[in-house]
Amino acid sequence: MSLDYVKFAPGFDTFMPKEYRDMVEQGPFGKKTTVSQMGSFKEILEEHPMCAGCAMTLFIRLAIVAFPNPEDTITVGTAGCGRLAISQAAIPFVYGNYGDQNGVASGLSRGLRIRFGDQPKDVVVMAGDGGTADIGFQQVLHSWFRRERFTTIMLDNEVYGNTGGQESGMTTRGAVLKMAPLGKKFEKMDMVSMAKIAGCAYIATVVPNNPRRVESCIKKAVLIAREVGPTYIQAYTSCNIEYAIPTDKVMEDAKTVEDDRYKFTEYVSEDAKAYLADRYGYKEFIQKPAAALTKV
Amino acid sequence: MDTTAIIGTKNKKGQVITDPRVMMNDAPRTPSFFTGSEVIKEAVKRANVDIMVAYPITPQSEAAALCGELFAEGYIGDYFRGESEFAVMSQCAGSAFGGARVFTTTAGPGTMRAMENFPMWAGSRLPIQCIVTCRGINSPLSIQPDTIEIAYLMNTGMLVWHAETAQDFYDWILKGYMVSEEPDVHLPLALCCDGFFVTHTKDVVGLTPAEMCLPPYDPYRSPVPCMDMECPPVRMMRDPFVMKSNYISYATHASWQQEVWAAAERSRKHTIAWLDGLIDVEDGDADILIISSGTAVSQGREAMRLLADEGVRVGLVKIKTLRPWPEEELREATKHASHIIVPEFNVIGWMAKEIKATIPNSERVVGGPRVCGGMTLPPEVIVEEVKKAIGMRSGVLAGRGG
Numbered sequence: 001m002s003l004d005y006v007k008f009a010p011g012f013d014t015f016m017p018k019e020y021r022d023m024v025e026q027g028p029f030g031k032k033t034t035v036s037q038m039g040s041f042k043e044i045l046e047e048h049p050m051c052a053g054c055a056m057t058l059f060i061r062l063a064i065v066a067f068p069n070p071e072d073t074i075t076v077g078t079a080g081c082g083r084l085a086i087s088q089a090a091i092p093f094v095y096g097n098y099g100d101q102n103g104v105a106s107g108l109s110r111g112l113r114i115r116f117g118d119q120p121k122d123v124v125v126m127a128g129d130g131g132t133a134d135i136g137f138q139q140v141l142h143s144w145f146r147r148e149r150f151t152t153i154m155l156d157n158e159v160y161g162n163t164g165g166q167e168s169g170m171t172t173r174g175a176v177l178k179m180a181p182l183g184k185k186f187e188k189m190d191m192v193s194m195a196k197i198a199g200c201a202y203i204a205t206v207v208p209n210n211p212r213r214v215e216s217c218i219k220k221a222v223l224i225a226r227e228v229g230p231t232y233i234q235a236y237t238s239c240n241i242e243y244a245i246p247t248d249k250v251m252e253d254a255k256t257v258e259d260d261r262y263k264f265t266e267y268v269s270e271d272a273k274a275y276l277a278d279r280y281g282y283k284e285f286i287q288k289p290a291a292a293l294t295k296v
Numbered sequence: 297m298d299t300t301a302i303i304g305t306k307n308k309k310g311q312v313i314t315d316p317r318v319m320m321n322d323a324p325r326t327p328s329f330f331t332g333s334e335v336i337k338e339a340v341k342r343a344n345v346d347i348m349v350a351y352p353i354t355p356q357s358e359a360a361a362l363c364g365e366l367f368a369e370g371y372i373g374d375y376f377r378g379e380s381e382f383a384v385m386s387q388c389a390g391s392a393f394g395g396a397r398v399f400t401t402t403a404g405p406g407t408m409r410a411m412e413n414f415p416m417w418a419g420s421r422l423p424i425q426c427i428v429t430c431r432g433i434n435s436p437l438s439i440q441p442d443t444i445e446i447a448y449l450m451n452t453g454m455l456v457w458h459a460e461t462a463q464d465f466y467d468w469i470l471k472g473y474m475v476s477e478e479p480d481v482h483l484p485l486a487l488c489c490d491g492f493f494v495t496h497t498k499d500v501v502g503l504t505p506a507e508m509c510l511p512p513y514d515p516y517r518s519p520v521p522c523m524d525m526e527c528p529p530v531r532m533m534r535d536p537f538v539m540k541s542n543y544i545s546y547a548t549h550a551s552w553q554q555e556v557w558a559a560a561e562r563s564r565k566h567t568i569a570w571l572d573g574l575i576d577v578e579d580g581d582a583d584i585l586i587i588s589s590g591t592a593v594s595q596g597r598e599a600m601r602l603l604a605d606e607g608v609r610v611g612l613v614k615i616k617t618l619r620p621w622p623e624e625e626l627r628e629a630t631k632h633a634s635h636i637i638v639p640e641f642n643v644i645g646w647m648a649k650e651i652k653a654t655i656p657n658s659e660r661v662v663g664g665p666r667v668c669g670g671m672t673l674p675p676e677v678i679v680e681e682v683k684k685a686i687g688m689r690s691g692v693l694a695g696r697g698g
Contacts, residue, residue, distance in 0.1 A: 094393055096389055096416060098412070100386035103383045103384075103386030104389050105390055107389060107394065109390070110374050110376075110390075110391055110394065111347060111392065111393065111394020111396040114396055115395040138380065139383050142383065
């Protein structure tokens with residue numbers, strides 16, 4: 001593996017646009033970057049066609065900055081707002097058919113393992129709540145049951161944003177939306193519990209207004225998926241258009257929702273804890289000596 | 297990767313990587329008595345397949361299960377069961393994006409359930425091979441042979457071949473990879489056969505040595521950037537392709553679709569070399585021709601013999617590839633024919649329509665006989681159709697108004 005792919009081809013050096021030059025010279029490839037440095041280096045994702053004030057875009061930016069090895073990462077997505085931004089990032093992006101992102105990621109992850117052996121090649125699915133909990137539900141769940149080693153991130157804006165505001169399985173009960181003219185009739189799907197039952201080794205629920213937490217979750221999820229098993233992150237990424245959240249209140253809304261019904265939760269399986277501790281030195285998961293545990 | 301450099305070396309299973317032309321044309325053949333499903337296994341055994349994704353549906357379930365045995369024996373790099381045909385084809389797509397040689401199988405309703413993936417495979421230039429063991433797809437339910445699903449496959453951008461016999465099947469699985477993986481082609485292949493007639497009957501098939509295998513797939517010969525993180529930032533899909541009100545995006549998408557079909561056209565030269573032409577012709581000078589593909593060809597051949605006994609000379613054209621469609625070959629083969637009989641195992645007669653659209657004076661084409669829903673196509677039915685076309689009294693089928 002090398003970083004050659006972000007370098008200029010000989011002879012084209014002088015013709016590269018400034019944005020590309022900035023990315024090669026100041027981007028995060030091959031470096032350890034953190035969200036606290038955002039703004040001080042050229043990000044992989046810069047321009048995108050998302051709505052002003054979109055919380056999903058902020059989350060996607062944070063997630064991409066948090067990838068442990070962006071140069072070794074492929075993202076997979078499906079129809080939805082998120083895809084419009086993810087496909088603009090300077091890392092490979094696969095778009096298959098409606099809702100089949102976890103099927104494609106299953107094959108992709110296996111294909112890369114056959115081709116590259118033990119070299120870590122990270123596959124990260126980022127898809128909306130419609131793609132993950134509705135049309136792609138079967139493939140999502142089965143990829144977890146099969147213990148496919150990649151990360152699934154749900155960009156949960158609780159609505160079909162890209163098609164104009166229809167109810168999804170992740171919409172909260174009672175919400176009046178297109179195709180739910182009398183209010184949604186059933187509860188928001190409990191994907192976290194299903195992820196746990198289906199065998200995900202790491203599960204977290206986050207909102208985008210805590211960048212360091214998002215970064216920490218993404219890093220852990222991607223690292224665990226390399227060897228231990230499937231990982232799942234569910235992120236509240238409000239649709240300020242369909243839910244009429246004023247642009248300057250998007251983060252305030254995220255905080256309110258976090259305090260109310262989208263609290264930060266994190267589940268790490270015992271295997272995953274041991275793996276993070278042994279392989280990557282995560283201190284919080286290093287087993288304390290038995291003597292220390294008994295000493296009060 | 298220099299393919300020639302690995303010829304003579306061994307793969308993980310210990311098979312000798314062999315020049316495909318030597319393997320298919322010169323290597324000794326062992327006559328073996330196998331079902332079509334077992335023949336699929338034997339071909340895959342020698343195809344150096346990286347990943348096979350499986351899902352049960354009659355009549356292909358047995359073939360998919362037998363490939364699982366190959367995985368257990370170490371002939372296939374990875375093998376797993378998907379949760380539906382749509383999922384399987386998505387998993388195949390991902391595997392191919394990852395640079396693997398991919399194989400899968402399906403049939404009838406499964407083909408239709410997976411249909412959204414096939415144009416995506418072609419558009420993404422993924423040289424996946426999918427065996428389609430045709431069966432009825434319509435209601436009321438039938439699991440018996442019926443080739444109606446081929447009509448849908450023909451417009452997906454995939455290469456579509458239609459095998460007549462188990463021997464065709466064996467050879468074409470291996471040759472199929474060679475054609476579809478050519479850099480100027482790089483398209484998926486739907487290799488069809490008539491379910492049960494080919495999959496569940498036994499036939500003597502000449503097999504190449506099991507210790508020989510094809511060279512592995514080289515993803516770096518792909519005409520689109522492969523997902524190796526080594527080349528400039530790749531986007532398999534960017535929003536200009538799908539954003540509305542953007543003439544450039546439409547033009548980009550349209551030109552790419554044309555490129556996919558152009559790639560199928562470019563497969564002709566490779567296919568002609570590997571399959572010895574896109575069609576086979578027997579007694580092509582005859583005034584009456586039977587033209588078909590798959591096992592309808594076998595029935596046509598028997599009808600030829602029956603008609604010859606009655607002094608009626610009939611020629612036969614076997615169409616091997618439906619995509620690319622053998623336009624020039626058919627125009628040449630039919631230029632002297634006054635009557636063209638097209639027996640088919642489906643109700644809509646897609647082959648007769650294709651032939652009518654290809655040749656001049658298409659009123660010569662008799663769209664039939666057709667059987668569907670799993671019925672057999674006795675040669676006598678074809679004989680009757682020939683006689684009717686030429687105004688000859690038919691007493692072959694008692695009780696049918698000869």
